[in-house]
Structure formats: structure tokens, C-alpha cells
Amino acid sequence: xxxxxxxxxxxxxxxxxxxxxxxxxxxxxxxxxxxxxxxxxxxxxxxxxxxxxxxxxxxxxxxxxxxxxxxxxxxxxxxxxxxxxxxxxxxxxxxxxxxxxxxxxxxxxxxxxxxxxxxxxxxxxxxxxxxxxxxxxxxxxxxxxxxxxxxxxxxxxxxxxxxxxxxxxxxxxxxxxxxxxxxxxxxxxxxxxxxxxxxxxxxxxxxxxxxxxxxxxxxxxxxxxxxxxxxxxxxxxxxxxxxxxxxxxxxxxxxxxxxxxxxxxxxxxxxxxxxxxxxxxxxxx
Numbered sequence: 001x002x003x004x005x006x007x008x009x010x011x012x013x014x015x016x017x018x019x020x021x022x023x024x025x026x027x028x029x030x031x032x033x034x035x036x037x038x039x040x041x042x043x044x045x046x047x048x049x050x051x052x053x054x055x056x057x058x059x060x061x062x063x064x065x066x067x068x069x070x071x072x073x074x075x076x077x078x079x080x081x082x083x084x085x086x087x088x089x090x091x092x093x094x095x096x097x098x099x100x101x102x103x104x105x106x107x108x109x110x111x112x113x114x115x116x117x118x119x120x121x122x123x124x125x126x127x128x129x130x131x132x133x134x135x136x137x138x139x140x141x142x143x144x145x146x147x148x149x150x151x152x153x154x155x156x157x158x159x160x161x162x163x164x165x166x167x168x169x170x171x172x173x174x175x176x177x178x179x180x181x182x183x184x185x186x187x188x189x190x191x192x193x194x195x196x197x198x199x200x201x202x203x204x205x206x207x208x209x210x211x212x213x214x215x216x217x218x219x220x221x222x223x224x225x226x227x228x229x230x231x232x233x234x235x236x237x238x239x240x241x242x243x244x245x246x247x248x249x250x251x252x253x254x255x256x257x258x259x260x261x262x263x264x265x266x267x268x269x270x271x272x273x274x275x276x277x278x279x280x281x282x283x284x285x
Contacts, residue, residue, distance in 0.1 A: 090102050182200065184197065205278060
């Protein structure tokens with residue numbers, strides 16, 4: 001009976017083990033080995049850290065790396081600021097069909113692909129787009145206004161495409177907070193600000209951290225939104241990785257870039273968990 005149960009457990013875990021091994025573990029090991037290869041001649045390679053040295057010696061690579069990290073952190077903070085009141089209203093104030101309708105409104109944009117969503121922002125923000133025409137019609141500007149191909153357009157796209165991944169964990173966490181606890185806070189003389197600071201935000205901390213981790217990783221690894229809304233002059237680190245792999249066929253340097261991005265995301269997630277006093281098990285569980 002015990003051997004049968006063990007076999008059943010192995011069979012149940014087999015898909016996730018295969019997925020982790022074939023699509024995550026083995027490719028990353030292979031990519032790390034590729035990143036350690038230095039081309040010394042035609043078809044000749046030596047093992048070294050030359051590709052990582054190239055990354056640290058080229059200012060453009062470092063600047064793009066830091067810029068991508070900074071903008072991803074900023075997009076995560078903006079997404080949290082926008083999503084928290086929306087999530088609180090859905091979880092604690094809205095009732096019945098209103099709650100379902102609001103949650104559905106957050107979900108609707110994800111019924112279409114990221115390409116279509118990003119193209120929608122291009123229609124709104126381009127020189128001949130709806131917003132530019134409205135500003136001219138209202139007399140606020142004298143000519144067409146180009147709002148694409150800058151950091152602000154990239155930020156709008158990143159926040160929009162990541163919003164649901166912040167709202168869902170926040171709503172789930174806030175729903176587990178009993179209304180009686182909030183009412184007790186007010187009964188004891190607390191203001192809205194103190195109740196939020198002392199009761200709601202500490203309770204929602206696991207949702208805040210898990211949502212922030214997902215949004216940050218999505219922003220850091222995003223390729224389509226920075227490329228379409230930022231234009232050719234707004235470099236994103238994933239564009240450099242794509243360029244090394246696909247355009248220049250320099251897989252060794254591209255693999256080193258990929259590992260630097262993995263290291264960056266791991267360090268920032270670890271720092272976020274340490275800063276907030278959360279654990280990965282509590283955040284994800």
C-alpha cells in the first residue's frame with residue numbers, strides 16, 4: 001500500500017519535475033556553461049570569465065542594466081500605489097455583483113495578447129492618436145504631440161500590463177482580513193491612516209511582497225513593451241540579450257547577459273524579502 005502510494009506521488013509529481021528539469025534547470029546550466037566560453041579562434045573556445053568582463057568594461061551594457069533595474073523598480077512601486085486602493089475597495093468595500101464586476105474589469109484587458117494591449121497604447125499616444133487630437137481640439141496645444149518613444153510611455157505600458165498581477169494577490173490577502181478587526185481599530189479611536197498603517201498594511205504584507213515580486217520580474221524581463229513604446233533609442237536589457245543571441249549570433253555574451261539578469265532579479269527579490277521581514281514560503285503560500 002505504501003509503495004503504491006509512493007508510486008502515485010511520483011506519477012503526480014512527474015509533470016512538474018519534468019517541467020522544472022527540461023525547461024528551467026537544464027537550459028540554465030547549459031546557458032551558464034556557454035557564458036563561460038571564450039572564442040579564441042574559428043570554432044575554438046577556452047573556459048574563462050571574459051564575457052562577464054566584457055559586460056563590466058562596456059559602459060553601455062552597465063548603463064542599460066542599471067536603467068532596466070531602476071525602471072522596473074519604479075514600475076513596481078507605481079503599480080502598487082495604483083493597485084492597493086483598487087484592491088482594498090474590491091476586497092473590503094464592494095459587495096455582491098459590484099465586487100465581481102470590478103474584478104472582471106481588471107481581468108478584461110488580459111483577454112487579449114500583450115501585443116494588442118501595447119498596440120492600443122500606441123494608438124492613444126502617437127502623434128496622430130486620440131489624446132493628441134483631443135488636446136488640439138481643446139486648444140491646449142497648437143500642433144500634434146508625440147507621446148511615444150520615451151521613458152514615460154514605457155512606464156505606462158509596464159504598469160498597465162502588470163496591474164492584474166498586483167491586484168490578485170492583494171485582493172486575496174485583504175479578503176482574509178476580518179471586517180471586525182478593522183471596526184475594532186476604529187472603535188479604539190484609530191483614524192483611517194492609523195488603521196491602514198497598524199492593521200491593514202501589516203496584514204496585506206505577504207500580498208504586497210508577492211505582487212511586487214511578480215510585477216518586478218515581469219517588468220525586468222519584458223521585451224515587447226519597451227521595444228514598441230520606447231523606440232530604438234530606449235534600450236532595455238532584454239533587447240541587448242536578444243541582439244546578442246539573434247542578431248549578432250554571439251551566444252556566449254548573450255548567455256552572460258542572461259545570467260547577469262538572473263542574478264540581478266534574485267538579489268533584488270532577496271533584498272525585498274529581507275527588507276519587509278517576509279519569507280518566500282509565507283509570501284507564496
